[in-house]
Amino acid sequence: MTRPDHTNAPRVTGTDPLTLVVGVHLVLSDDGTVLLGRRRNTRYAEGLWHLPAGHMEPGEAVTRSMAREAEEELGITIAEDDLELVHTLHHLDADRSRLQLFFRPTRYEGRVRNAEPHKCAELRRWPLDRLPEDIVPYTAHALGEIARSNPLSTVGWPA
Template identity: 65%
Template sequence: MNPPDHDGSPAAALPAAGADPITLVVGVHLVLTGTGGVLLGRRRNTTYANGQWHLPAGHMQAGETVTGSMCREADEELGISVREEDLVLVHTLHHLDPDDGRSRLQLFFRPTRYDGHLRNAEPHKCQDLRWWPLDVLPAQTVPYTAHALAQISAGRALSVVGWTA
C-alpha cells in the first residue's frame, strides 16, 4: 500500500522504475473570429479529415515553442503575420485520437491582432476558406474542432475528448 497523501488519502501509485513518460502530439489551432463568425478551411489532398472543415492548424515541430508554431502555421496557411505576444490561449483540448490511439494536446489560440491580408496560402491542402457562424457550423466539421469551438463559446478553457470515463 502507498503511504497516505498530505490529505490522508492514499497516494497514487508511481510508475515503475524506468517507465517512459507519455509522449503527446501537440496541435496548434488559430481561432479567427469576426462579424462573419469563425474562419474554417475545407481540407483537401490530406490523409486526415479530407473534405472536412477545420480551423487553420498544424503540429508543433521540434525546436519550436507552441506560440512560435502557431505563428508559423498562420503564415504558411493564411499568409498573415502574428506575433507570439499577440496570441491568447482560449482553449486546451486533451484528445485521444480514435484513428491512431495517440494522445494529443490541441491548443486553440486567438490572435489579438495580425498583419497582412487573409488568403488561402496552401490551395493544394485547402479547397476553400469560409466564415461560418459559430452556432451553425457545417455538418462536415472535424468533430473535435466543433467540440472545441462550442467549449470556447461557452467560456470553458479545458476539455477532454475520446477518453473513457
C-alpha cells in the same frame, strides 16, 4: 536539501513519459463567425471543415508554431505575444494522445488568403451558431467550449 536536476538526465528506453502529439489551431472569429478551411489532399479528415491548424515541430515553442502555421496557411503575420490561448483540448484519437491548443490572435498583419490551395480547397467564414455538418468533430467541440469560455476539455477518453 536540494532537488535533483533532471534536465540533463539520460533517456532510458521504456521509461520515458507519454509522448503527446501537440496541435495548434487558429481561431479567427469576428462578428459571430469563425474562419474554417475545407481540407484537401490530407491524411486526416479529408474534405472536412477545420480551423487553420498544424503541429509543433521539434524544438519549436507552441506560440512560434502557431505563428508559423498562420503565415504558411493564411499569409498573415502574428507576433507570438499577440496570441491568446483560449482553449486546451486533450484528445484521444485512435489510441493516440493529442493535446490540441486553440489560439486567438489579438491582432495580425496582412490579408487573410488561402496560401496553401494544395491542402485547402477553400476558406470560408461560418456563423458560430450554424457550423457546417461536415466539420472535424473535435473542432466543433472546441468551438462550443470556447463559446462557453471553458478553458479545458477532454474528448475520446473512456468514462
